[in-house]
Amino acid sequence: MKSTRTLDYYYEVSTLATLGCHKVILDDTDIWHQYLGHINFKDLLKIFEREAVCGLPNLQTVRKMMCGACLEGKQTKTQHKKTTNILTSKPFELLHINLMGPTQTKSLCGKKYIMVMVDDYLRYSWAILLR
Secondary structure (H helix, E strand, C coil): CCEEECCCCCEEECCCCCCCCCCCCCCHHHHHHHHCCCCCHHHHHHHHHHCCCCCCCCCCCCCCCCCHHHHHHHCCCCCCCCCCCCCCCCCCCCEEEEEECCCCCCCCCCCCEEEEEEECCCCCEEEEEEC
């Protein structure tokens, strides 16, 4: 199948393209890998050898592959660049404020909201509990 990308980042499929259907076959190893919470394939083989799970079929083949969900789970985000520049010249000139809540459990005083304030100049932070 061939397509072209438009200026607004959409892909147009040419009408002359022949579309085909591909079949996906999952063997017992893949199915049990998903049933057991995406367990490592080597550990899955150990479970089979020790007969720890009733009804587990014969899993003799252990492949060195990863499913899409396992690959997504191992991805990491890049960190923000650390900055040493102070954008303000005096305390309380710029405050970063975040409000969180309501929380499921109340504090000892019966408060369910938290307000966090960070001073950009001093890097001092306050956490204030609110009702």
